[in-house]
Amino acid sequence: MRKVLILSNKVPYPAKDGSSIAMARLLENLVEMGDCSITYGAINTVKHRKNIEDFPQNVLEKIALKTFESNTSPTVFNGMSNLLFSNRPFHSVRFHLPKVQHWLNSFKRGSFHTVILEGAFMGDYLSDARRIGKLVVLRAHNLEHLIWERTTKNESFALKKWYLNLQAQRLKKFEEVLTKEVNAVWSISPVDSNWFAALNAQTFFVPVSVPSTSRSGEIKEKKCFFLGALDWLPNLESVEWFLTKVWPLVHAADPSIEFHLAGNKTPSHLLNVNLPGVTVHGRVASAEEFVKNHGISVIPLLSGSGVRIKLLENGSFGIPTVSTSIGAEGVYGTSDSIIPIADDAESFAKQVVQLCTDSSKATAVAEALHEDISRRFSSANSIQAILSAWPN
Numbered sequence: 001m002r003k004v005l006i007l008s009n010k011v012p013y014p015a016k017d018g019s020s021i022a023m024a025r026l027l028e029n030l031v032e033m034g035d036c037s038i039t040y041g042a043i044n045t046v047k048h049r050k051n052i053e054d055f056p057q058n059v060l061e062k063i064a065l066k067t068f069e070s071n072t073s074p075t076v077f078n079g080m081s082n083l084l085f086s087n088r089p090f091h092s093v094r095f096h097l098p099k100v101q102h103w104l105n106s107f108k109r110g111s112f113h114t115v116i117l118e119g120a121f122m123g124d125y126l127s128d129a130r131r132i133g134k135l136v137v138l139r140a141h142n143l144e145h146l147i148w149e150r151t152t153k154n155e156s157f158a159l160k161k162w163y164l165n166l167q168a169q170r171l172k173k174f175e176e177v178l179t180k181e182v183n184a185v186w187s188i189s190p191v192d193s194n195w196f197a198a199l200n201a202q203t204f205f206v207p208v209s210v211p212s213t214s215r216s217g218e219i220k221e222k223k224c225f226f227l228g229a230l231d232w233l234p235n236l237e238s239v240e241w242f243l244t245k246v247w248p249l250v251h252a253a254d255p256s257i258e259f260h261l262a263g264n265k266t267p268s269h270l271l272n273v274n275l276p277g278v279t280v281h282g283r284v285a286s287a288e289e290f291v292k293n294h295g296i297s298v299i300p301l302l303s304g305s306g307v308r309i310k311l312l313e314n315g316s317f318g319i320p321t322v323s324t325s326i327g328a329e330g331v332y333g334t335s336d337s338i339i340p341i342a343d344d345a346e347s348f349a350k351q352v353v354q355l356c357t358d359s360s361k362a363t364a365v366a367e368a369l370h371e372d373i374s375r376r377f378s379s380a381n382s383i384q385a386i387l388s389a390w391p392n
Contacts, residue, residue, distance in 0.1 A: 001035050002390075003111070005133060007125055008042040008118040009095045011050035011067055013059075016287060017229045017264070018309035020048070022141055022188060023118055025209045029382050031062045038063040039112070041103065043095060046071040047231070068099050088124075089170040091144060096124035104128040114390070116186075120144045120171070123178040130181075135391045138182040139206070142306025143192050145171035150303030150326070151233055184391050189307045189330035204389035208309060209382035215318030215370045216292045219362050223258045223295030224250075224322075224352055227287060227310065231265035234304040238327075242300040242348075243275060249349035250356075251277050257356050260294045288317070296320045296355045296362060299327035300348060307331055315373030320365040322351045331373075338368045 012023035030036045044050055044067045052060075052067065072094045082090040104125065115133030117123060119141050129136045148168035155161040176199060179185060184202040187193040197203040226242065228235040239261065250257055255277065261270065262281040271280055284290045291297065297314045299321060307330035314321055315331075321339045323332075334341050340351035355362045375381075 001037050002113040003037045003039075004030065005039045005041065005107075005112045005115045005129075006118060007100075007115065007122045007129070008040070009045070009072075009121045010048045011042045011044050011052070011055075013050065013056065014054045017048075017232075019119070019141055021309045021313070022208045025382070026116075026118075026139065027059060027063070029209060029379060029386060031059055032379065033383055033386070039066070040064065041066045041100065042068070043072065043097065043100065044069045045073070047073050066103060068097060068103070070097055070099070072097075087170065089167055089174050091167065091171060092121050092124050092174060095121050100125070101128065104132065107132040110134055117182070120175050120178055123174060126178060126181060135183045136181075137391070138178060138185045140185055140187045140189075140192060140196060140306075142189065142304070143175065143195055144305070145169075145175055146192075146195075146305040147234060147303060150305075151237065154237060154302055184389060186386075186389055189305070191330050192306060202391065204385065206385040206389055207377050207382050208307065208312060209379040210312045210316040210373060210377045212374060212378065213316050215366065219320060219359065219366060220293060220295040221359055221362075222254070222256050222356050223260065224298050224356055225260040225262065225291065225294035225296075226298050226300070227262045227284070227290060229265060230263040230267060230270065234301055235263070236267070238300040238302055238324075239270065241302055241345075242298060243273065243278070245345035246300065246349045246352070247275060247278065249345060250352050251275075253349065253353045254357060257353065258295075259298075260290075262290055287313075291319050292317060296322065296352070298348075298352060299323035301327035305329070312373055312377055315369045316377075318366040318370035320355050320362045320369065322348065322355060324348070338372055339365060 008023055012020050015021045015024035040063050109131055112133040114135045115129040116137045116139050118139050145168050148164055152161055152164040152168055179196050179199040185196040185200050186204055186206040187196055188208050190205045193203055193205045230236050259278045262284045264283050266282045291314055297319050299308055301324050304326055308327055311331055323341055324343050325334055325341050328341055342348040342351050
């Protein structure tokens with residue numbers, strides 16, 4: 001039986017945001033495999049504070065869980081300190097905690113068969129992972145530096161643009177070194193895998209699994225929605241673009257179409273938005289109920305990396321979706337996509353109007369998407385990919 005240590009910058013349950021869902025699915029896959037003794041160390045941040053009681057009992061009883069409550073939120077002070085006194089990326093430094101270091105020091109050399117770093121932000125624990133683990137795996141949710149490179153391009157404020165660019169450069173150097181020094185990389189995106197493989201030959205595409213479910217019922221006509229964490233800059237940027245550039249075109253084409261916006265940490269300027277046909281829900285009690293009752297999904301991402309977990313989840317329910325090419329990246333390309341993909345406001349609006357008003361087309365997209373996601377991202381496929389990727 002493999003002894004496995006997983007280090008994560010957040011507690012995976014309740015799994016409501018993309019990274020938490022990805023973490024939860026991997027843990028569930030390893031538990032389902034049944035040949036792993038799992039220790040899970042997670043930072044329970046203020047931003048993503050979780051109640052351990054929300055951990056599914058059937059998972060909790062199969063692992064040894066250790067959590068570390070901490071405030072890792074960026075402030076002007078710690079941001080300036082990093083800028084002036086360090087050349088390391090602020091995104092990883094703020095998750096390098098003495099209490100976690102002390103816990104890792106309690107393990108003897110070679111205590112674990114494999115240490116899995118859940119994302120590059122746990123990369124500052126690499127030396128500890130190499131000491132206590134015979135093998136170290138980087139599970140890459142995305143290319144962190146690419147997110148910030150893309151975000152920087154869309155930033156107009158000069159000082160913020162300079163700072164984001166600096167952090168993107170630091171992150172890229174950090175990810176390059178980390179990728180070279182781990183034993184293997186498990187990338188959840190086949191697109192990102194190409195970047196990692198150029199630096200580490202032991203790079204594998206290990207898809208995130210989605211639970212098997214039947215397709216949801218009738219698609220609500222004349223409705224579209226966005227659901228996502230709105231304290232994540234790429235999501236916020238994409239929603240603002242959709243509301244200012246795309247929505248006026250949709251509303252002009254058909255004023256009866258509704259747009260519903262929901263997500264954790266919705267900022268006040270969005271909560272108070274006053275646009276015809278737009279309803280802002282803030283945080284919703286049930287993501288599943290929300291997506292099944294508000295028509296088609298829009299993913300208007302302009303930056304980001306990795307795989308849109310919400311696209312996988314919505315696909316598993318059979319929710320038709322319109323996306324930008326970045327929003328569909330890692331799942332579909334422009335030449336092989338089941339869903340409509342558009343990167344300019346006019347084309348995006350046209351696709352939204354078409355799916356909202358043509359029920360037969362929306363149903364066809366929903367059925368094809370449900371079949372494709374359920375097949376490609378099944379638990380069985382993910383487990384087989386893990387077994388194929390796991391270093392001996």
